[in-house]
Amino acid sequence: MIRRWLSLIAVRAALRALGRAIRVAAIAALVVAAAPASLAAALGAALAWLRGWPPGRLYRAALWCAPMLAVWLAATAITARSAARLATAPYHAWLALWQAGPVAPHLAAVAELAPAAIPAGLAAGGLAWSYRLRSMETGAGGLSPGAAVSFDRRQWRHQVRSARARIAAPGAIPLTTRDGSIVAGAVIRAVGHPRREVANIPYPRMRSHQVVIGTTGTGKTTLLLRLWAGFMATALRRHAAGQGRLPLLVVLDCKGGADARRIADRARRALRLAGARATAIWPDEASLSLWALPPEQLITTLVDLIEHGTGSAAYYADVMEAVVSLAVAAPGGPPAGAADFLARLDPGWLALAYSSGGHEADLALVRTASRQIGDIALRFRTLLRRLGRGLDGPGGFGDADAWYCILEGTAEVSVAEAQARALADLLASYATQPGQTGREILLAVDEFSAVSRRLPLWQLYERARSLGLSVQVSAQSWQGLAAAEDERYRIAATADGGIWLLRTPHPEPVAALAGTRKVTETTRRLIRMPAWSHQGTSRVRPDPVVDPALIRGLDVGQAGYIYRGGVTYVQVKRLVTAPAALPRPAAPATPAAEATPTAKTTAAAEATPATRATPAEQATPAEQATPAEQATPAEQATPAEQAAPAEQATPATQAAATAAPGAPRRPAPHPLADAGALLDEAFGPEPAP
Amino acid sequence: MRVIPAEGTAGRDIAGLLFTADMYGVQLDHLAAVLGVSEARARGVAARWRDQGYADSARLGPGGPWTWLTRAGLNACGLRYTAAPPALGRLAHIRAVVAVRLALESAGGYAAGGGYWRSERRLRASMGGRVGLRQHIPDGEVHWPDSAAVPWAGECWAIEAELTPKTASRTTAIMRELLTRTGDYGCAAAEVAAGGPPRHARVVYVCAPAARPTVARAREALGGAGARVEIRLLPAGAALPRPARGHRARAPQRGTPAGSGSPP
Numbered sequence: 001m002i003r004r005w006l007s008l009i010a011v012r013a014a015l016r017a018l019g020r021a022i023r024v025a026a027i028a029a030l031v032v033a034a035a036p037a038s039l040a041a042a043l044g045a046a047l048a049w050l051r052g053w054p055p056g057r058l059y060r061a062a063l064w065c066a067p068m069l070a071v072w073l074a075a076t077a078i079t080a081r082s083a084a085r086l087a088t089a090p091y092h093a094w095l096a097l098w099q100a101g102p103v104a105p106h107l108a109a110v111a112e113l114a115p116a117a118i119p120a121g122l123a124a125g126g127l128a129w130s131y132r133l134r135s136m137e138t139g140a141g142g143l144s145p146g147a148a149v150s151f152d153r154r155q156w157r158h159q160v161r162s163a164r165a166r167i168a169a170p171g172a173i174p175l176t177t178r179d180g181s182i183v184a185g186a187v188i189r190a191v192g193h194p195r196r197e198v199a200n201i202p203y204p205r206m207r208s209h210q211v212v213i214g215t216t217g218t219g220k221t222t223l224l225l226r227l228w229a230g231f232m233a234t235a236l237r238r239h240a241a242g243q244g245r246l247p248l249l250v251v252l253d254c255k256g257g258a259d260a261r262r263i264a265d266r267a268r269r270a271l272r273l274a275g276a277r278a279t280a281i282w283p284d285e286a287s288l289s290l291w292a293l294p295p296e297q298l299i300t301t302l303v304d305l306i307e308h309g310t311g312s313a314a315y316y317a318d319v320m321e322a323v324v325s326l327a328v329a330a331p332g333g334p335p336a337g338a339a340d341f342l343a344r345l346d347p348g349w350l351a352l353a354y355s356s357g358g359h360e361a362d363l364a365l366v367r368t369a370s371r372q373i374g375d376i377a378l379r380f381r382t383l384l385r386r387l388g389r390g391l392d393g394p395g396g397f398g399d400a401d402a403w404y405c406i407l408e409g410t411a412e413v414s415v416a417e418a419q420a421r422a423l424a425d426l427l428a429s430y431a432t433q434p435g436q437t438g439r440e441i442l443l444a445v446d447e448f449s450a451v452s453r454r455l456p457l458w459q460l461y462e463r464a465r466s467l468g469l470s471v472q473v474s475a476q477s478w479q480g481l482a483a484a485e486d487e488r489y490r491i492a493a494t495a496d497g498g499i500w501l502l503r504t505p506h507p508e509p510v511a512a513l514a515g516t517r518k519v520t521e522t523t524r525r526l527i528r529m530p531a532w533s534h535q536g537t538s539r540v541r542p543d544p545v546v547d548p549a550l551i552r553g554l555d556v557g558q559a560g561y562i563y564r565g566g567v568t569y570v571q572v573k574r575l576v577t578a579p580a581a582l583p584r585p586a587a588p589a590t591p592a593a594e595a596t597p598t599a600k601t602t603a604a605a606e607a608t609p610a611t612r613a614t615p616a617e618q619a620t621p622a623e624q625a626t627p628a629e630q631a632t633p634a635e636q637a638t639p640a641e642q643a644a645p646a647e648q649a650t651p652a653t654q655a656a657a658t659a660a661p662g663a664p665r666r667p668a669p670h671p672l673a674d675a676g677a678l679l680d681e682a683f684g685p686e687p688a689p
Numbered sequence: 690m691r692v693i694p695a696e697g698t699a700g701r702d703i704a705g706l707l708f709t710a711d712m713y714g715v716q717l718d719h720l721a722a723v724l725g726v727s728e729a730r731a732r733g734v735a736a737r738w739r740d741q742g743y744a745d746s747a748r749l750g751p752g753g754p755w756t757w758l759t760r761a762g763l764n765a766c767g768l769r770y771t772a773a774p775p776a777l778g779r780l781a782h783i784r785a786v787v788a789v790r791l792a793l794e795s796a797g798g799y800a801a802g803g804g805y806w807r808s809e810r811r812l813r814a815s816m817g818g819r820v821g822l823r824q825h826i827p828d829g830e831v832h833w834p835d836s837a838a839v840p841w842a843g844e845c846w847a848i849e850a851e852l853t854p855k856t857a858s859r860t861t862a863i864m865r866e867l868l869t870r871t872g873d874y875g876c877a878a879a880e881v882a883a884g885g886p887p888r889h890a891r892v893v894y895v896c897a898p899a900a901r902p903t904v905a906r907a908r909e910a911l912g913g914a915g916a917r918v919e920i921r922l923l924p925a926g927a928a929l930p931r932p933a934r935g936h937r938a939r940a941p942q943r944g945t946p947a948g949s950g951s952p953p
Contacts, residue, residue, distance in 0.1 A: 278816065278875070285824075672890065672891065672916065672917060673839075673840030673841045673844075674840065675798075675840070675841045675846075675891070675919070676919075677798060678793075678796050678798035678799065678802075678839075678841075679893065679919055679921055681796040681797060681798060682792045682793045682795070682796040682799070682921075682924075683789075683792060683793075683895055683921035683922060683923075683924060684921065684922060684924075686919070686920055686921060687898075687901055687920070687921075687922050
């Protein structure tokens with residue numbers, strides 16, 4: 001009995017093995033029989049694996065072969081002149097392939113069959129690759145238990161490599177597309193979004209609120225510059241086409257310091273390439289006028305700029321507001337500048353201003369507050385001095401296409417807070433100015449939480465929304481968005497334009513905002529390595545759209561763009577801007593020039609009296625170097641000058657060398673040609689002192 | 690709106706329109722000098738421009754009527770300036786700068802050197818209307834082509850017309866800024882700050898007798914760099930005529946100015 005049972009088991013095992021062998025042999029025979037198509041399928045699937053392509057790419061490639069197939073069929077129809085021959089043409093071509101003997105006829109048969117075999121092979125490869133992806137995604141494939149994880153990690157590396165190759169290709173990533181979308185870079189992977197080659201951000205999303213989070217050195221500035229330039233280029237193009245208003249980009253860099261200046265310069269060059277005519281850098285090169293605010297708003301802003309206590313100190317806040325109101329709303333009109341305003345904070349001035357009759361109540365108020373006016377003046381004098389000239393005009397947001405405002409939020413927090421408050425009020429006033437034709441304003445704030453004590457970011461957010469401004473908030477971390485957790489959620493949850501997530505150590509809160517998606521999870525029973533049982537279960541479970549571990553491991557220049565429950569991982573393309581101005585290159589020193597360059601100069605000077613040094617130059621040659629010349633490395637002594645003593649023949653050079661024996665040699669000033677004759681002819685001789 | 694130049698617009702008219710646009714506006718005697726015609730004929734030309742919608746004219750201050758370009762005229766010239774009549778507070782200064790330009794352009798060396806006058810208005814336009822920027826803009830620049838047969842070929846001069854004296858310290862600061870500037874107006878900050886040769890090889894101050902001592906003191910304060918500052922007196926007829934006397938200013942008889950070359 002036992003023997004019969006054992007023999008039955010042996011027979012079943014043998015039959016099962018035989019069946020498996022027959023199946024493998026049949027598949028192998030099919031693959032070999034369909035050799036040209038199976039070869040194309042294998043190549044397509046291998047290429048998709050290597051480059052991290054989705055199966056759709058292979059399907060599209062197969063479709064692109066359709067013209068080739070059509071031409072082949074047309075040629076066959078013309079040759080055969082029979083519908084039946086045309087229908088069986090692929091079969092006959094395949095038959096000819098196997099009947100061909102030597103190599104050359106064999107290759108000719110392959111070429112004849114290729115128009116039909118290649119698209120069929122690519123489609124088959126796409127199906128096979130899709131099956132592989134699906135089985136690995138659901139956990140039903142792979143030999144080892146960790147195969148799905150390692151497969152995903154390997155595919156990520158392949159996709160990153162492909163995206164980097166794409167952004168490195170010249171012209172592959174334009175700044176904007178033809179339909180006005182802003183191109184951020186090459187797509188690495190998309191979850192819940194359509195898979196495209198390049199990451200396009202439609203322009204309307206730039207007109208909505210956005211959030212950018214990423215630690216230092218992850219490529220946040222590169223991403224922001226690209227988004228700003230794209231916004232500017234698209235908005236200008238829309239304006240030129242009569243589809244939109246002129247753009248205005250206002251950047252509040254709340255960190256300050258030398259880095260902010262460097263970024264400002266990069267931004268200016270990038271925006272110039274995007275079509276912006278003028279980029280003002282505040283407060284270094286441009287100023288705004290706080291005094292251009294409407295009087296009522298000016299009073300509120302000035303009072304808010306000063307910190308007040310609470311409790312009994314609220315009394316002084318009321319007194320200050322009353323005095324500021326008197327000074328701003330004086331009968332002669334609002335103050336024109338800081339000096340004018342400070343001059344008004346004087347009991348005598350206020351009494352005189354309101355003494356014209358009809359202002360008895362105001363005069364009484366001046367008398368009542370006269371004891372505090374001096375203290376109030378002192379506080380404003382200190383504040384306005386610390387604020388600097390940047391808010392004392394002239395100028396307004398309408399003067400430039402873009403404003404890069406640098407707030408020293410790291411070095412001088414209290415000053416930066418006041419500046420942020422004033423700039424927000426100025427921008428709000430500009431946006432709501434009556435008679436203003438309107439601009440499409442993008443307000444980008446970086447690390448605003450550093451200066452948001454007096455103006456919480458969510459308040460700025462809500463205010464901007466009501467004014468029609470779009471706000472782009474960037475921070476180094478989730479905590480950097482705002483001081484309180486509910487404020488952070490309020491900001492992130494209202495980012496209609498999407499959230500950009502670069503590498504950050506705590507991405508969970510933002511990742512959670514992307515939500516979950518339904519995935520199929522399959523469990524299998526492992527009998528022994530690498531044999532799996534045929535038994536298992538599958539279930540649908542929610543899976544986070546954004547993998548926090550993936551965000552933590554993002555490389556420099558990689559970002560996840562979260563929008564409407566999906567995420568697109570992007571390899572950001574660095575915006576190539578015009579290089580900064582370089583000093584004029586020194587002329588190559590030829591041996592002849594090294595030998596007697598100055599002799600030539602001197603000879604020329606002697607030949608043309610107009611080029612001789614003027615008496616002033618001869619008298620004080622050592623002073624000829626202007627501050628600019630002293631500071632410019634381009635004008636340092638050339639090697640030829642250092643090597644050849646003969647060059648010191650000119651008086652200016654001699655004097656420069658002898659003026660300070662121990663000092664390093666300064667470059668001799670370029671001899672200035674005498675233009676006196678022309679000026680004398682035009683204006684007469686120089687008047688005697 | 691694109692404006693098609695009216696038929697019969699002569700080359701002389703084009704030069705006159707461009708000159709008027711670049712200088713904010715010109716008074717009748719200066720317009721006659723620009724066009725190389727008599728004042729009566731210049732009045733007719735101005736009237737024709739007005740009829741064509743290119744220009745407007747009015748008596749804004751003492752002396753002859755002023756002519757300036759309208760939006761249509763600026764569009765016809767391809768210039769993106771803001772169309773506005775010359776500001777009343779700047780009439781005297783504008784007239785002085787026009788006189789300086791005419792005097793310089795009438796000199797023989799100017800035409801020989803192929804000089805090109807880049808006006809303050811053009812410089813401001815190149816800055817994109819950044820009113821808030823703290824930069825001093827000269828009243829004009831003169832560019833000399835590298836190939837010119839003059840010793841100062843390749844140079845760029847800053848021209849300043851000084852009617853009333855500023856403080857010496859302010860004038861010194863302006864001179865220093867002009868002499869040490871490295872970049873073009875409206876260029877990137879890096880181009881201004883980066884090392885390189887100064888933009889202006891020299892600064893020509895053409896001043897009224899009252900302003901000359903201050904300008905001279907400021908030049909002395911610069912030390913050796915002052916050698917790059919030239920001082921001359923304003924030509925006759927550069928000042929606005931006094932209203933009380935009621936006579937008109939005479940255009941500087943320097944001949945027809947050289948034509949406007951292309952910007953370098």
